Amino acid sequence: xxxxxxxxxxxxxxxxxNEGDCTAKHISNVLKEEIGWNMNTTYTLIKRCxxxxxxxxxxxxFMCHALIPKEKVQIxxxxxxxDKMFDGSIDKMFxxxxxxxxxxxxxxxxxxxLIK
Numbered sequence: 724x725x726x727x728x729x730x731x732x733x734x735x736x737x738x739x740x741n742e743g744d745c746t747a748k749h750i751s752n753v754l755k756e757e758i759g760w761n762m763n764t765t766y767t768l769i770k771r772c773x774x775x776x777x778x779x780x781x782x783x784x785f786m787c788h789a790l791i792p793k794e795k796v797q798i799x800x801x802x803x804x805x806d807k808m809f810d811g812s813i814d815k816m817f818x819x820x821x822x823x824x825x826x827x828x829x830x831x832x833x834x835x836x837l838i839k
Contacts, residue, residue: 739789747785
């Protein structure tokens with residue numbers, strides 16, 4: 724089972740997924756530049772991720788390592804979204820995404836190949 728990560732925790736995880744293992748200070752610096760978080764906010768979120776089993780901490784220098792692959796989180800979040808918004812129905816989701824837009828033959832072929 725995958726742990727539930729909130730949007731703020733996903734921001735921390737994204738730094739690790741994009742950059743690999745790094746220090747908590749580096750994560751804090753990246754998130755300060757990207758979204759303006761202060762060090763205390765980032766460290767609190769890192770500690771939450773550690774408590775949830777999403778990050779492993781090691782010394783020296785409060786090194787952080789992602790324990791959960793991004794792909795697993797993407798799948799879990801996608802499934803939750805489909806369940807919540809489309810009653811678990813993928814065909815309802817595709818119908819909503821496509822709406823009344825006209826697809827080209829090339830786009831239709833791509834979709835067919837994805838489904839096969």
